[in-house]
Amino acid sequence: VIDIFDNLNALYFSIVKLECPLHELNDSYHRQFCETIDCVLKEYTKRLAQRFESGQGDIAKFCVVLCNIHQMRDELQSLYGTMGAERLDIDARKILEETQKYLKVERNTLITEMIESIKISIERSIRDIKEGLRSVKNYAKRDEYSDIANPVMEYFDGVFGILIKGTYEAVRKPLVRRIWKQTLKLLENIIILPSD
Numbered sequence: 001v002i003d004i005f006d007n008l009n010a011l012y013f014s015i016v017k018l019e020c021p022l023h024e025l026n027d028s029y030h031r032q033f034c035e036t037i038d039c040v041l042k043e044y045t046k047r048l049a050q051r052f053e054s055g056q057g058d059i060a061k062f063c064v065v066l067c068n069i070h071q072m073r074d075e076l077q078s079l080y081g082t083m084g085a086e087r088l089d090i091d092a093r094k095i096l097e098e099t100q101k102y103l104k105v106e107r108n109t110l111i112t113e114m115i116e117s118i119k120i121s122i123e124r125s126i127r128d129i130k131e132g133l134r135s136v137k138n139y140a141k142r143d144e145y146s147d148i149a150n151p152v153m154e155y156f157d158g159v160f161g162i163l164i165k166g167t168y169e170a171v172r173k174p175l176v177r178r179i180w181k182q183t184l185k186l187l188e189n190i191i192i193l194p195s196d
Contacts (some may be wrong), residue, residue, distance in 0.1 A: 001068050004044060005075040012083060027089035034088075034095035037079070041072055041099055047108050052110060059159060063166030069107045070171045076100055081196065094103060100119045111175055115182050122183055125152035126190045134193070152183075 015033055020026045040101075052065045080096050088096075132148030159179070162174050 001071045034092040038099045059162045179182040
């Protein structure tokens, strides 16, 4: 990502050095440059998504892909500011705004795919809890209850350990929130709602 934006920044400063006196021509250069940015970032994002798909269930690989997309969004925002942000031609601005939206959608799609890929493991851990709850005969023994939750706690300890090491906080927060919502939904469907 850094190499891509180093090259894009260098290209932008080459355009600036042209010092084109014609405003229309200058706007045209900026539009073409924004179209180049759009193409480059979309292509790179597609390659990142393919990398994630080839390693489905590999949380560490997912962290790398997600952090790259997050970094592209940050770098794009920075480049947008360098280019003059609101002073840019309206068409050039729209291109960059659409690119930013595209990156956000791709990030959210990857998060959804990642959650789907770990859903089976979460579900399995929750089913183990359900079986453990069925086996507890004496409700007075509290230690048995804490042992019952171990499968899901151990699983999350491993997942969250990888997320903490492999992601930025800005990436991790929404991801953990979505994982937790999925877990609560599964808990409700597997343990709380069934009458058996």
